[in-house]
Amino acid sequence: MVSNEEENWTLIINKKSNKSILQILKSIFSYKDLLFLFVKRDFIAQYKQTLLGPLWFFIQPILTTITFTIIFGNLANISTDGIPQVLFYMTGITFWNYFADCINKTSNTFLLNQGLFGKVYFPRLIVPLSIVITNLLKFSLQFFLLLLFWIYYFTISQGFFIQNTILFFPLLVLAMALLGLGLGIIISSLTTKYRDLSFLVTFGVQLLMYASPIVYPLSIVPIKYKWIVLLNPMTSIIETFKHGFIGVGVFEPFWLIYSFVVSVLLFFIGVKIFNKVEKSFIDTV
Amino acid sequence: MKIENVAKQYRLGMVGTGTISHDLKRWWYSIRGLEDPYIKLGSDNKHEEISGDYVWALKDINLEIKKGEVIGIIGKNGAGKSTLLKLLSQVTSPTSGTIKIKGRIASLLEVGTGFHPELTGRENVFLNGAILGMTKKEIDSKFNEIVSFSGIGKYIDTPVKRYSSGMMVRLGFAVAAHLEPEILVVDEVLAVGDADFQKKCLGKMKDVSNEGRTVIFVSHNMTSIRNLCSKGVLIKNGKIDFIGDVDKTISNYLKDDNLNEKDIKTSIDSSLSTYSTGDAKFKNAYISNDFKSQTPLNILHYQEPFFIHTNLLIAKKLSNVCVSYKIVNEYGEVITNSYSYNRKELLSFDVGSYTITFKSPLFLLPGKYALSFSIFHFYTGESIDLIEYFNPFRVLKESLNGDKEYPWETVKGYVEMDEDWIINKNK
Structure with a gap:
């Protein structure tokens, strides 16, 4: 036997081989073309054979904003801190939709792709990652729409202004992506064997929206209970954005850092669990 | 590439509430640094005799490529x-x-x-x-x-x-x-x-x-x-x-496990059916060298006539059916395919047991063969019972009474035709 070649194995498959985060990222990088193609596939396939096509990206937030304006703004008379209602709701919805889509669509990665995963190996994390990126494209289109509304309201009412916390914007989006992805892949890993959690996800995300300052400003929450709402990492992400973008909202550095830390932590935990599950989920799914 | 001692265990049955107790126990063992408590359990992958919840789909696989x-x-x-x-x-x-x-x-x-x-x-x-x-x-x-x-x-x-x-x-x-x-x-x-x-x-x-x-x-x-x-x-x-x-x-x-010259398996276990509706079942099948002989053979001599017998148990009245006997070579390729319809009308059966005998007009060349046979609906082609690769047998190079021998070193082909050679000198 050629003993000096013994160590040069390209690939070793056994039960214990646990990859480090760095190795995982490296393997994803070598499949970056696949990542790009998945994003393209999801984006193109989403609105194939529809008349309005990508216009649906805009119709969704507009219809939701109208509904919120009627129900929460006019019927329930919830304050919007002096901001035009349409703008206030649309800001929240645009942000929340991105987060919710990330969780909802990544949380069934294993279940939806078992046919594919059962036949060929590639780093499984590519799939949820591609979902997050696809949603990012959708988010940027919707953000563009939001910007148009912002300009319109700015020219007619001038009741609000930009503050320099807007510089946090890229970080806020990143934190949101990590949070959505992290939670999504944790849930998808846990549901491979026991499906119970998947029942919780859809309406859980919906309920979580009411625990985040989307339809109401954080300022109307009684001080006593404020910390409970702030425990939700999405709260300060949204509030900081509102603070920068429309000049209302609460900017609290401590809670913002808390949100960042939680997001990054959940992401790493998610990647670890996901990576453990991906090796043999096909036997139990 | 090297495969060392690879094994794969599967749990049988469904994922349900029972599984979580095993999972918890496994987790508890792994926390204490112990071996998986279920790893020693599990039967070998023999489909008929699995007991317990775990099975080894693969065990002790060592292979170097x-x-x-x-x-x-x-x-x-x-x-x-x-x-x-x-x-x-x-x-x-x-x-x-x-x-x-x-x-x-x-x-x-x-x-x-x-x-x-x-x-x-x-x-x-x-x-x-x-x-x-x-x-x-x-x-x-x-x-x-x-x-x-x-x-x-x-x-x-x-x-x-x-x-x-x-x-x-x-x-x-x-x-x-x-x-x-x-x-x-x-x-x-x-x-x-x-x-x-x-x-x-x-x-x-x-x-x-x-x-x-x-x-x-x-x-x-x-x-x-x-x-x-x-x-x-x-x-x-x-x-x-x-x-x-x-x-x-x-x-x-x-090669069938039971290919033993003394002990020939003629009865057909129902698990051997590749496809079966249950309306008819082949109960046994064997080869003999005589129409009346009940002695099953798995070795034939060169140019020895042979007969294929099957016992068919009919559970439901059948009409317009056809029986087919195939001879396959040792690689499973069909080399002859004979239908009862070729020589007779379509068959009808009442409930009961039948013996179906087939006389081969030809001889097989030396080699290893096996039988496949089926009964099927003639008009729809739907199989009623289908047995594949049953009763492997061998044809020797020597003839039965030793007076003749297949003359060639390697055997090419499978069937000796009932042939005549006519040789005339051209003027």
Whole structure:
């Protein structure tokens, strides 16, 4: 036997081989073309054979904003801190939709792709990652729409202004992506064997929206209970954005850092669990 | 590539509330640094006699495959072939043991994996290629080759949901055929497509192996295994039963365990039916050298007449049915196929037991053979009972009373025709 070649194995498959985060990222990088193609596939396939096509990206937030304006703004008379209602709701919805889509669509990665995963190996994390990126494209289109509304309201009412916390914007989006992805892949890993959690996800995300300052400003929450709402990492992400973008909202550095830390932590935990599950989920799914 | 002590355990039955207690116990053991409490449990992969909740789909698999070897893996359904392929292609990980691989490995357990129906053929070529591990640049450079290999041509910009299933398979295989890994793992993907395309695929596979790349190939088609592979691995009940020359492996696979000259198995267990509706069942089958003889044989002499007898138990009144007897060679290929309809009217049976005897007008050449037989509805073609590869038997080179012998060293062909030679000198 050629003993000096013994160590040069390209690939070793056994039960214990646990990859480090760095190795995982490296393997994803070598499949970056696949990542790009998945994003393209999801984006193109989403609105194939529809008349309005990508216009649906805009119709969704507009219809939701109208509904919120009627129900929460006019019927329930919830304050919007002096901001035009349409703008206030649309800001929240645009942000929340991105987060919710990330969780909802990544949380069934294993279940939806078992046919594919059962036949060929590639780093499984590519799939949820591609979902997050696809949603990012959708988010940027919707953000563009939001910007148009912002300009319109700015020219007619001038009741609000930009503050320099807007510089946090890229970080806020990143934190949101990590949070959505992290939670999504944790849930998808846990549901491979026991499906119970998947029942919780859809309406859980919906309920979580009411625990985040989307339809109401954080300022109307009684001080006593404020910390409970702030425990939700999405709260300060949204509030900081509102603070920068429309000049209302609460900017609290401590809670913002808390949100960042939680997001990054959940992401790493998610990647670890996901990576453990991906090796043999096909036997139990 | 080296496979060391690989084993794979599966839990039987459904995932339910019972599983969580096992999971918790396993977790509790792993926290204390102990071995998995269930790892010692589990039966071998013998389908009839599994007891308990766990089964070893594969156990003690040790195999070394050298660069450039073309290995055929054969075994019965459920023997563990696919599990082994799944482990090799990293779809799932082994319960214990290690697989070490040198070089880029690509596996092809299915053609057209990940095709998206809404995307065009062109987009899917890129997607599928990337899923199989090619980079965009590689696909770009081979794109024209892929399209011309698939023969899809002008349909390439149509969404694949408009394709026929045959076109889909061709496109899928075309992409896969242009992979250039050092090690290629292939499951029975060749069993699809029309005859022409299958030939093309086999040719391509041969090219791949001639280029000195390693190929691991699983198939039930012994002909393609024999054409492609140089070495065979026989898996039986989750264990490696035989490794060696491909012809030897195949005949080992087809050889029945009970081929023992003294003890011939003639009764047919109902589990042997490949397909059965239950309306009729072959109860036993044997070969003899005399019409009336009840003595089963598994060795015939050269030019010895032979008879095939079966006992058929009819559970339901049947009409317009037909019985067929086939003789297959040691690789499972059908060499003769005789239908009762060729010589008689369609058959009708009342409930009861029947004996069906077949007299062969011809002789078989020396070699190893087995029987396949079936009863089926003539008009629909639906099988009522179908037994494949039963009662293997051998034809010797010596004749029965020793006065004659098959004169040639190697036997070519299977059947000696009832022939005459007429030789005249031309004027």
